[in-house]
Amino acid sequence: MRTLYVLTLLFLVAWNTHAQRNCITMDVLEEAIKSDPTLKSRMEAIEQETNEFTRNFGKRNGARVVVTIPVVFHVLYRTAAENVSDAQLQSQLDVLNDDFRFTNADKTAIPQDFIGLAADSEVEFCLATQSPTGAATSGIERKSTTKTSWGTTTSVKYSNKGGLDAWPAGQYLNIWVCNIGNGILGYATFPGGNAAVDGVVLDYRCTGTGGSTLAPFNLGRTATHEVGHWLNLRHIWGDANCGSDFVTDTPVHATSNYNCPSHPKTTSCSGGGAEMFMNYMDYVDDNCMQMFTTGQKVRMRAILDGGVRASLASSPGCLPPGTGTCNIPTGIASSNVTSTSATISWAAVTGATSYSVQYKTNGTTTWSTISSATNSVGITGLSPATTYNVQVASVCTGGQSGYSSILNFTTTSGGTGCTDPYDINSTNNNDSKNKASSLTPGVTISAKIGTATDVDWFKFNNTTASRNVRVTLTNLPADYDMILYRSSSQVGQSQNSGTADEVIAYNNTQNATTYYVKVFSKNGAFSNSSCYNLLPEISSTSLQRQSSTLLDDNGMEQVNEEFQAFPNPSDGELTLLLPFGKELQGKIRIADLTGRTVYTEHFTASLESETLVLDVSNLKNGVYLIDFSNGQKVYTQKIIIAQRQ
Numbered sequence: 001m002r003t004l005y006v007l008t009l010l011f012l013v014a015w016n017t018h019a020q021r022n023c024i025t026m027d028v029l030e031e032a033i034k035s036d037p038t039l040k041s042r043m044e045a046i047e048q049e050t051n052e053f054t055r056n057f058g059k060r061n062g063a064r065v066v067v068t069i070p071v072v073f074h075v076l077y078r079t080a081a082e083n084v085s086d087a088q089l090q091s092q093l094d095v096l097n098d099d100f101r102f103t104n105a106d107k108t109a110i111p112q113d114f115i116g117l118a119a120d121s122e123v124e125f126c127l128a129t130q131s132p133t134g135a136a137t138s139g140i141e142r143k144s145t146t147k148t149s150w151g152t153t154t155s156v157k158y159s160n161k162g163g164l165d166a167w168p169a170g171q172y173l174n175i176w177v178c179n180i181g182n183g184i185l186g187y188a189t190f191p192g193g194n195a196a197v198d199g200v201v202l203d204y205r206c207t208g209t210g211g212s213t214l215a216p217f218n219l220g221r222t223a224t225h226e227v228g229h230w231l232n233l234r235h236i237w238g239d240a241n242c243g244s245d246f247v248t249d250t251p252v253h254a255t256s257n258y259n260c261p262s263h264p265k266t267t268s269c270s271g272g273g274a275e276m277f278m279n280y281m282d283y284v285d286d287n288c289m290q291m292f293t294t295g296q297k298v299r300m301r302a303i304l305d306g307g308v309r310a311s312l313a314s315s316p317g318c319l320p321p322g323t324g325t326c327n328i329p330t331g332i333a334s335s336n337v338t339s340t341s342a343t344i345s346w347a348a349v350t351g352a353t354s355y356s357v358q359y360k361t362n363g364t365t366t367w368s369t370i371s372s373a374t375n376s377v378g379i380t381g382l383s384p385a386t387t388y389n390v391q392v393a394s395v396c397t398g399g400q401s402g403y404s405s406i407l408n409f410t411t412t413s414g415g416t417g418c419t420d421p422y423d424i425n426s427t428n429n430n431d432s433k434n435k436a437s438s439l440t441p442g443v444t445i446s447a448k449i450g451t452a453t454d455v456d457w458f459k460f461n462n463t464t465a466s467r468n469v470r471v472t473l474t475n476l477p478a479d480y481d482m483i484l485y486r487s488s489s490q491v492g493q494s495q496n497s498g499t500a501d502e503v504i505a506y507n508n509t510q511n512a513t514t515y516y517v518k519v520f521s522k523n524g525a526f527s528n529s530s531c532y533n534l535l536p537e538i539s540s541t542s543l544q545r546q547s548s549t550l551l552d553d554n555g556m557e558q559v560n561e562e563f564q565a566f567p568n569p570s571d572g573e574l575t576l577l578l579p580f581g582k583e584l585q586g587k588i589r590i591a592d593l594t595g596r597t598v599y600t601e602h603f604t605a606s607l608e609s610e611t612l613v614l615d616v617s618n619l620k621n622g623v624y625l626i627d628f629s630n631g632q633k634v635y636t637q638k639i640i641i642a643q644r645q
């Protein structure tokens, strides 16, 4: 449905004098999440860090620092007009500097009731003078192309697809200028995404001022809006009817505003009040937008001051060529990878006095940093069977280079001879709940089922702020299963067959308490030489059993798989092939199409067989929905009852 809508939009909106702003950043985000399901969880982590930063922003002391971001323009052109001049690009930089420092001349047009909210975002932009290799650059790359329009695919960002490659996103703001087509003014990537496509794309007709720009988008505000997205700002209407932009000092908006409305424009959302259509994150014309708010500024600063774009503040991109720092290390490689350690090496960099090595668990956002005097370093204290990201920067007398491209490596599972610090030699010293070993949320541990009857118990606490809980059991040497208890109540179980991973997500509104995890062999098979891995996690946002699936309002994973029910239509007797096998513990419900429950049955123990025969002869003829739920998954199937009259 969404895709159809976007396509329709693309074909209907043409560039003309009555053109309306059309930014497709949210659609680009949706596509990016589809191709990289882990992006969503990375963005959720960034959102959590942003909330934390916002809470503490007012408490911090001292003068804040202006962050200057080196910019590189990648111009792709077929016509002379598309090959925008250096002057036009410089004018774009000037507009960004005025708008983000609140020195824009038209700020006098901001209505009196909003002027107190307007902010200097303390962000500046400079045209790069030094390329990623330290060579001199004008900060402008140009490439002739035969493409008439680029659309919104990522081709424009890859040299081997006819575009121009991004410069390292940790050191530069990449801005591609091209003919996007279909009336699209521009789009941006949010923080947390793939560095190779990170940045802003602008149509040449709305880049800077003068030159090839066309009214009403001829004042460079498309870039201001898109760089706002790039620094994590959302559309002011929250991309929903009266939605939230995660900023508290912007008023609620019913939807996007176009052209140039008159103030006050009362919102149709509950509570009324005037809409702040002159905000850069609305859709009004360039000459009608004049401000970011303090709340938006704080949100952007969360990304720059210690957040995922923090490295921009120390980028050498605007230093004189060949000065400041030495080259970014290349040839990064891993070796001697064990379950808890790895050696990382790279090509030595001329002039480097030392190296800064950063590593983190894949999918998280916080790096650990270690220093190395040579071009090789051992990292210890790692978790088994875990994928890590690692990157290296060189340190010279003039400062530190940017970080290299990221290398991924995965620690081994432990394998033969793994030790079990939680249940040494399986002497059953934690084989009961009241002897459960304590775990730290977010830390993967390695443990062992050492005998056929060995049962391992663990415990961890959630917090009031991070109430949602997930436990993941991986690297199983045999068919191990897992049960999760909240205090004394069982709240979830995962009993997949074979050595498939077990995952339980328990999303809830309860306050902090202790959770217990029971790990055991399903049928007595075990390995005394191989450990399993267990990861407990807590979160302020809902946790999913898989990052690519969605939860419903009750925190239940929605599963599209169907189970078999036959015969269908049924004449009074229905045989169900159970989706959980014999290990069904949960609820079966049948509802009519109005949602009224007509049949329920609870199961608390394993069944005799994988099939279940239901007597539905007391149901009237018609269509019903039957669903299974075990507290984690809901399976749904449509059935028809057609009994002989």
Ligand SMILES: [Zn+2]
Residues within 6 Å of the ligand: 023, 024, 025, 225, 226, 229, 235
């Ligand atoms: Zn936008």
